Amino acid sequence: MLRKQPVYRWIHHVMKELNNDIGCFHFRNCHVIVVNSPKIAGEILTEHDTVFASRPETMATQLISGGYLTTALNVGGEQWKKMRRILVSEIVSQSKMRGLLDMRKQEADNLVRFLYNHCSNNVNGEVVNVRTAALHYPANTIRRMMFSLRYFGKGSEDGGPGFEEEEHISSLFAMLLHIYAFCVSDYFPWLQTLDLDGHRKMVCEAMKVVKKYHDPIVNDRFQQWREGRNKEEPHDLLDVLVSLKDSDGNPILSEDEIRAQVLEIFLATVDNPFNTAEWALSEMLNQPKLIEKAVEELDRVVGKDRLLQESDIPHLRYVVACTREALRLHPVAPFNLPHVSTADCVVANYLIPKGSSVLLSRLGLGRNPAVWDDPLQFDPERHLSERHVDLAERELRFISFSRGRRGCVAADLGSNITVMLLGRLLQGFTWNIPKGVEKIDLTESNNSLLKITPLFAQAKPRLNPSVYMSLL
Numbered sequence: 001m002l003r004k005q006p007v008y009r010w011i012h013h014v015m016k017e018l019n020n021d022i023g024c025f026h027f028r029n030c031h032v033i034v035v036n037s038p039k040i041a042g043e044i045l046t047e048h049d050t051v052f053a054s055r056p057e058t059m060a061t062q063l064i065s066g067g068y069l070t071t072a073l074n075v076g077g078e079q080w081k082k083m084r085r086i087l088v089s090e091i092v093s094q095s096k097m098r099g100l101l102d103m104r105k106q107e108a109d110n111l112v113r114f115l116y117n118h119c120s121n122n123v124n125g126e127v128v129n130v131r132t133a134a135l136h137y138p139a140n141t142i143r144r145m146m147f148s149l150r151y152f153g154k155g156s157e158d159g160g161p162g163f164e165e166e167e168h169i170s171s172l173f174a175m176l177l178h179i180y181a182f183c184v185s186d187y188f189p190w191l192q193t194l195d196l197d198g199h200r201k202m203v204c205e206a207m208k209v210v211k212k213y214h215d216p217i218v219n220d221r222f223q224q225w226r227e228g229r230n231k232e233e234p235h236d237l238l239d240v241l242v243s244l245k246d247s248d249g250n251p252i253l254s255e256d257e258i259r260a261q262v263l264e265i266f267l268a269t270v271d272n273p274f275n276t277a278e279w280a281l282s283e284m285l286n287q288p289k290l291i292e293k294a295v296e297e298l299d300r301v302v303g304k305d306r307l308l309q310e311s312d313i314p315h316l317r318y319v320v321a322c323t324r325e326a327l328r329l330h331p332v333a334p335f336n337l338p339h340v341s342t343a344d345c346v347v348a349n350y351l352i353p354k355g356s357s358v359l360l361s362r363l364g365l366g367r368n369p370a371v372w373d374d375p376l377q378f379d380p381e382r383h384l385s386e387r388h389v390d391l392a393e394r395e396l397r398f399i400s401f402s403r404g405r406r407g408c409v410a411a412d413l414g415s416n417i418t419v420m421l422l423g424r425l426l427q428g429f430t431w432n433i434p435k436g437v438e439k440i441d442l443t444e445s446n447n448s449l450l451k452i453t454p455l456f457a458q459a460k461p462r463l464n465p466s467v468y469m470s471l472l
């Protein structure tokens, strides 16, 4: 494991050699089952969903979830049920999301403002760093909804991130890179103190940074609610978490549970939307006809006198198909979150022993040539035969929000953030490959599935100038 880095690439290489849609990797006394076929994935997450509803215990998830106090990283059981119930009914419910629409709109406006500030001084537009804008947008949105803040620090005049936001997000990504990342000591616990692969050190350092930003805000909010200074309705998601009471008027969540769950919500929000939008725009720049079609749809549905809103999304079949295609071809992570079996179970005629970790391969499913024609081609049209085009993939032909008991609780919010990001980029600006560059480089990074280099592209405002003026 220490030599075969990154491990996910080695696993996919072995799967290819096996030429099978299910494989078993035996790491010490743990069976890791990798699945590339929608049919087998469906068997696991529908027929045997209850058996596979647990998650592994690992060094990173233990630390990040505060000892399994949260939802996604929780191994399962009563604590998971309690937290999942709260998220579904109190945090990402339709009514809560409606109530926080204006906060999301403010951040979507800030995205356009930030890019406009960088490309409007030249009649031909300017080359901008799309990654910076895309990376910070989901984080800005959840920071606003969670803490009612645009910035942790002073931020930046142009609407871009300040030092604090840069530091915060790079720590979140450091954690994401180490969650379920084949850490040697997860399989050989007695090696934990040696930290041979350095995972523990990196996770601890990232936690320290994130705590530096979250803790003062969360602590202050506890204090406000304890002293009764917050007499009004909860204003943001942190208020909701702090003010939840049982029928006897006692807090439902402890301070540790809230701290851990806040962090997990940030982690759950920041990576997929940014990665999807950056890849989609990169692929589309190399096939300008796709940009033309998307822009034609945006002009027809939204026009040039106002900005795209969440309520427009159901009418944007083509833009949604482009987003969906990027989720299929360029998942942010090689595998779905692992599911652990709590009993022996037969799947596709193979015995999967109790305690196995099942990894549905996001790469293997989304790029499976038995499922997708020309799987490596970015082709949004392939989704247009569906009656209703959205980002959910119930048949598990690729993984977007997955399904079943451990499926994503926030498919609507995740979809809105992702489509708004790509949609506003496409609607607000004319995009071109920078002069002197032949094609956008579509190489993946060496140790992750992100694009190896940030996307730089020429942006030029394309809407009625009054639209941008209203944002300044």
Ligand code: HEM
Binding pocket: 071, 072, 073, 084, 087, 092, 265, 268, 269, 272, 273, 336, 337, 338, 399, 400, 401, 402, 403, 405, 406, 407, 408, 409, 410, 411, 413, 414, 415, 418
């Ligand atoms: C485009 C954005 C998003 C995508 C593609 C996505 C995808 C996923 C996937 C693949 C899973 C794992 C499902 C499984 O284990 O089978 C998951 C779980 C989860 N997601 Fe999302 N997600 C997104 C946004 C969000 C957001 C914004 C939140 C929170 C506000 C969220 C909260 C969760 C939680 C709590 C779980 C764990 C559920 C459980 O273990 O019971 N996700 N998500």
